[in-house]
Amino acid sequence: MTHRPLSRRAALCQLGGLAAAPALAQPADELLDYAPRARPPEGYPAAYATTVRAAEDEGRLSIHSTTDERVAAPLVADFRRLYPRIAVAYEDLGSTELYHRFIAENQLGREAADVLWSSAMDHMVALATAGHALAYASPEQAHLPAWAQWQDRLWATTYEPVVFAHHKPSLPEGEVPRSHAALARWLAGAQGGAVSYDIQKSGVGYFLAAQDAAASEATFWATAQALGAGRARLLLNTDAMVRQIADGRARLGLNLLGAYTVAQARERPALGVVFPEDYTLVTSRVLLINSRAAHPNAARLWLDYLLSRRGQTVMATAARLYALREDATGETTGAALRQLLGSRARPVALGPGLAAPLANAAYRDFILRWRAALGYWKG
Template identity: 55%
Template sequence: MKKLSAVLATACLALLAASPASSQSSEELMSYAVRGNVPPGYPASYAAIVRAGEDEGRLVIYSTTDADLVAPLIADFRAMYPRIDVAYEDLNSTELYHRFIAETKLGADTADILWSSAMDQQAALVSGGYAMTYVSPEKARFPAWANWKDQGFATTYEPVVFAYNKKLLPANEVPQTHADFTRLLNANPARFKGKVSSYNIEKSGLGFFLATQDAAISPEFWTLVAALGKAQARLDLTTSAMTRKLSSGETVLGYNLLGAYTAQKAASDDSLGYVFPRDYTLVMTRILIASKQAGHPNAAKLWIDYLLSKRGQTVLATASRLHAIRDDVEGENTAARLKQTLGASERPVAIGPALIGYLNNQNYRDFILQWKKALSGS
């Protein structure tokens, strides 16, 4: 778990002000020192939400997004609303989900905002009545498919990749499809014994979600899981853990890593490579919801609007280096650019009630049991 310090946020703000992501003049930035100042293009009535959020003075966020990536977003948000302190907790997806539910049921202090890559768990919270309904001023400018019931909001557009150590795996052996991945492992399991990594789907909500999406797309997924078992794959909780092992040479191959994190690591590490699978590349999103019982509901609304705004999405794509979802944000880290790269292999995961099926207790247990059996070869 990580908490974002005020020192880190201040440092990121200084960097952000000098970057292309910040298009505001010093006069515009200073204007936010005025209490209740309304962002450009918003109705004058929005001032009531701003003032109420400033009176609350605090925003609590639980998220699966690494704290260092979120720092520029928080710094820019605080440049707009300096009267609102932000408490940010970087949690594993499963911990986030169960902790929030437990705290809510106990009536304890908990998060105002939940931002998670485990799409199914976020959808379950919406379906379970935990999410605030809020019609954002950004709704008309955002893709219709990215909004579910004005309670769940898609915020990013992120591919799922294979990763590998370029110094340990020849280029002509790098798997380009899921079938290639299976064949490579089955051809010589001893060669890859302990040298492959993937998610531990029992402990990682994101890992479980990605596995269920694979299983829904391809019946050959279970053959791939069996191959991972033969290779005695290392099971991790995060993409960051997997990329560290790949970079150090502890592992050679990684399956189902988040593309944004992997690309960022690869940019500074010439030993790390990655591919978008050519048969299909899953594309997921980080779903944003506000708690129905938020202790700081107006500050939560301000964060939703900020993250959905062109300003917030631009910071997300440039300083945070995640793929922005808005059509009017330009650059390398955007949904539009990714769609061009992936072409027919793109398999975006839609937000909605269909995500929840595997989280039914019996379905969940059955899937985990099948996964364990496939890994063990039984």
């Protein structure tokens, strides 16, 4: 997500405009709101009408997300076309801020967001295993791969590659590393010009580093040492890395989220994208419904919308996020990505093991070793 000052930037989508005066026969509660009542999606159980009605009576949905507000805007707008009686307050936050803010709000007994939607999969698993996720069996579950949900409490919504990116004018195609081992060798021989995450400050960065270390510990720590030797710039998010690479301030970046990077490469000719050939991590933006949500039924509707074929198609077209469902259509679909990557795709499955690197001792030891490997880092 785009890094901005920590101001509150909730985007409250107000209810639809006034319609003609309702007929006298209309139910009394509907006289209070001129937006039409919504109907359950086609093919849903008849009982879902009760959930829709309850959500409309709640009238509001609050979402905290690592997905940029501008990227999520088409999804929010389409959701409100379906459910015009539900106002949506959407706030985009950094992954670390989202996680710690939610914990703090719960500890202080304050109302937290109804929905958390984050690329830091480990953070979401940690919250779910601590009892912060509401169990809900989505009607869309049958259309998802088995790894994409955990105990009806965590839901993967996207299928996103983790990529390298490079500045084409200063790093010709023949010199671009195309595997993690080749990346470590390139970094060791390069005289600077690399960007990566500051994993102590970026939750997504730490999560991806832990996944790479699990895939090949030797290669990961060789990469960390090479980043230090080359005095790599450490940033907070993919968007910041993309900007520096695209304008030539950096030659190479690693572990960028593919959805943002591929979208920017279409608009910035100097930006090249590499899907690593040894393995390409595939992560997801994971959603949980707050177990103490003030608007739990509206949260259920949002989850079901994101997982629906309609929502997934909006993801792959207007939002240009990689859709998870096989039947979604658009520019960025998981089906097309699976065909492109073949056996090198390494999806990160949801499960309690993802939270293990966040345990106090494991986290401390990993960060200390990372700082020592980089050597120069003094933050």
